[in-house]
Amino acid sequence: MRISYGRQSISDADVDAVVRVLRSDFLTQGPAVPAFEAAVASTVGARHAVACNSATSALHIACLALDVGPGDRVWTSPNSFVASANCARYCGAEVDFVDIDPLTYNISTEILSAKLEQADRDGRLPKVLIPVHFAGQSCDMAEIGRLAAQYGIRIIEDASHAIGGTCRDKAVGGCAYSDIVVFSFHPVKIVTTAEGGMAVTNDPDLARRLTDLRSHGITRDPARLQRSDEGAWYYEQQSLGFNYRLTDIQAALGVSQMERLAQWVPARNALAARYDAALGHLPLRLPHVATDVLSAFHLYVVQIGDAKVDRRTVFDALRQRGIGVNVHYIPIHLQPDYAALGFAPGQFPNAEAYYARAISLPMHVELSDDDFEFVVQSLEEILR
Ligand SMILES: *Cc1c(COP(=O)(O)O)cnc(C)c1O
Numbered sequence: 503m504r505i506s507y508g509r510q511s512i513s514d515a516d517v518d519a520v521v522r523v524l525r526s527d528f529l530t531q532g533p534a535v536p537a538f539e540a541a542v543a544s545t546v547g548a549r550h551a552v553a554c555n556s557a558t559s560a561l562h563i564a565c566l567a568l569d570v571g572p573g574d575r576v577w578t579s580p581n582s583f584v585a586s587a588n589c590a591r592y593c594g595a596e597v598d599f600v601d602i603d604p605l606t607y608n609i610s611t612e613i614l615s616a617k618l619e620q621a622d623r624d625g626r627l628p629k630v631l632i633p634v635h636f637a638g639q640s641c642d643m644a645e646i647g648r649l650a651a652q653y654g655i656r657i658i659e660d661a662s663h664a665i666g667g668t669c670r671d672k673a674v675g676g677c678a679y680s681d682i683v684v685f686s687f688h689p690v691k692i693v694t695t696a697e698g699g700m701a702v703t704n705d706p707d708l709a710r711r712l713t714d715l716r717s718h719g720i721t722r723d724p725a726r727l728q729r730s731d732e733g734a735w736y737y738e739q740q741s742l743g744f745n746y747r748l749t750d751i752q753a754a755l756g757v758s759q760m761e762r763l764a765q766w767v768p769a770r771n772a773l774a775a776r777y778d779a780a781l782g783h784l785p786l787r788l789p790h791v792a793t794d795v796l797s798a799f800h801l802y803v804v805q806i807g808d809a810k811v812d813r814r815t816v817f818d819a820l821r822q823r824g825i826g827v828n829v830h831y832i833p834i835h836l837q838p839d840y841a842a843l844g845f846a847p848g849q850f851p852n853a854e855a856y857y858a859r860a861i862s863l864p865m866h867v868e869l870s871d872d873d874f875e876f877v878v879q880s881l882e883e884i885l886r
Pocket residue numbers: 555556557558559582583585586634660662663685686687688697698699
């Protein structure tokens with residue numbers, strides 16, 4: 503595809519930052535990872551940050567840190583990448599979904615409220631809810647937080663799309679209504695480390711558990727060792743963890759990228775506004791952003807409206823022209839591996855109806871004016 507739907511923006515400063523690490527003493531477990539964690543924590547207003555080698559691994563250890571295990575239930579959005587649900591299954595928990603709001607494509611708080619009421623009656627409340635800030639637009643976290651408090655549920659925000667976004671002037675990641683917030687740094691996301699993710703929290707105990715789980719469950723903290731006088735080499739594995747560490751090479755890229763986040767979110771919003779203005783006359787449903795939300799605009803999704811052509815035709819025609827459109831998301835419950843767990847079409851009708859009409863248009867900070875015009879002109883021709 504000549505034009506991609508999303509891609510990284512790499513500056514000379516990014517390249518220099520990575521090369522400096524390559525010439526330094528530490529390729530991993532050096533100073534760049536803590537620097538990246540500090541940069542993200544201060545930007546999003548969280549007290550603690552734990553960098554991981556992907557958002558998927560961050561979601562996994564976030565579930566473990568909240569004691570998700572066999573017999574527990576975890577709910578998330580069907581309109582997400584599979585990782586939002588798989589993290590619970592890694593822990594042996596059962597997954598269920600909350601259907602989406604047809605306007606924002608985030609989980610519907612009305613459906614959530616009704617489903618919680620029913621689950622409470624049935625004695626089947628989830629231990630954890632994982633709301634996903636779809637396309638970069640924050641969910642209504644105040645309402646979700648209120649319901650979570652009412653029913654005693656823990657919250658992990660999957661903010662893979664949403665770094666740099668705000669809700670009621672509060673940065674996504676501040677954990678005001680959640681236990682842990684997770685970001686992704688895959689190259690199609692807003693800030694990249696090639697592969698990478700981060701879990702942020704305001705709870706020092708959760709931060710410690712996340713840090714342990716990221717690195718084999720091992721600690722060297724003298725204050726926590728069970729046997730203290732063994733020698734300077736000594737460490738203890740106190741729980742079963744993983745190697746989910748980010749490298750310093752990646753973290754240096756992340757630090758350098760974070761310096762441009764404050765430019766990128768307005769640039770993405772400006773591109774979204776240009777699409778809004780240019781596509782308003784076409785039979786498309788354009789993104790709806792709630793008035794009190796600043797979307798990070800990871801994705802710009804249109805739904806094919808009452809056009810004479812269907813989504814598949816529009817999609818194929820755009821791809822034919824070298825425009826790398828995509829579809830986000832195939833509802834998770836329709837994946838064969840989820841059908842095998844008993845999920846079936848029709849269970850989450852809003853997510854399914856949305857999926858049938860959705861196309862993600864190119865949305866990234868390096869999209870040229872010519873390419874933007876070409877996308878708009880192509881849509882006009884195809885939908886005419
Ligand atoms: C990309 C993404 C993930 C997984 O991120 P990785 O860093 O690739 O593991 C999880 N959830 C959502 C919503 C995503 O978009």
